Amino acid sequence: MDAHVEAHLEAVDDSNSIFRIASNLIAACFISGLVIGAVYYFTAPVAAEKAEQMKQESMRELVADAEDFQPVAGHEGWFAARKAGSTVAYIVPSETKGYGGTIKMLVAVTAEGKVVDYSILEHNETPGLGDNAQKPAFRNQFKEKDAAHLAVVKDPSNTEDIQAMTGATISSRAVTLGVRQAVEEVTAFDGGK
Secondary structure (H helix, E strand, O other), rough: OOOOHHHHHHHHHHHHHHHHHHHHHHHHHHHHHHHHHHHHHHHHHHHHHHHHHHHHHHHHHHHOOOOOEEEEOOOOEEEEEEEEEEEEEEEEEEEEOOOOOEEEEEEOOOOOOOOEEEEEEEOOOOOOOOHHHHHHHHHOOOOOHHHHHOOOEEOOOOOOOOOOOOOOOHHHHHHHHHHHHHHHHHHHHHOOO
């Protein structure tokens, strides 16, 4: 066979081989896309329902006596905790910078501007120190406090304000600031009735 013909046949085989590989890749991507799309189609509603259920459970932990939680118009992420047709508290998202980075939380505040409770959703605080902000020993200090008494102190005789966690003053201040900001936002919104 002529050398030119052989070279031409090899080039045709190479281009067919490349075409087959490209076709196979396109088919694999298309099929993968269909599978991923189908999985998302069936699981997205379940995931959304589960996320809503977890959010409702978190809010119920913050305001246990509420009958339902309604979004507050014009305030993203805010919910009004309602009982017997009236608002007993607002649940407000808050975010501050702690020792290990951003601290995200939900804060429950009465219409009068008093802390009901808070829940830390996300943090990177030091285990055994700053992460103690989630524990009742620290959290319980906030109950019924207004913005004026949300300051961190290191004087054990001062029960009016918030006692800093041992070895975690920065985390203590960050959480307290986040709670105070939520209280101030609710007071400004509802007028501290």
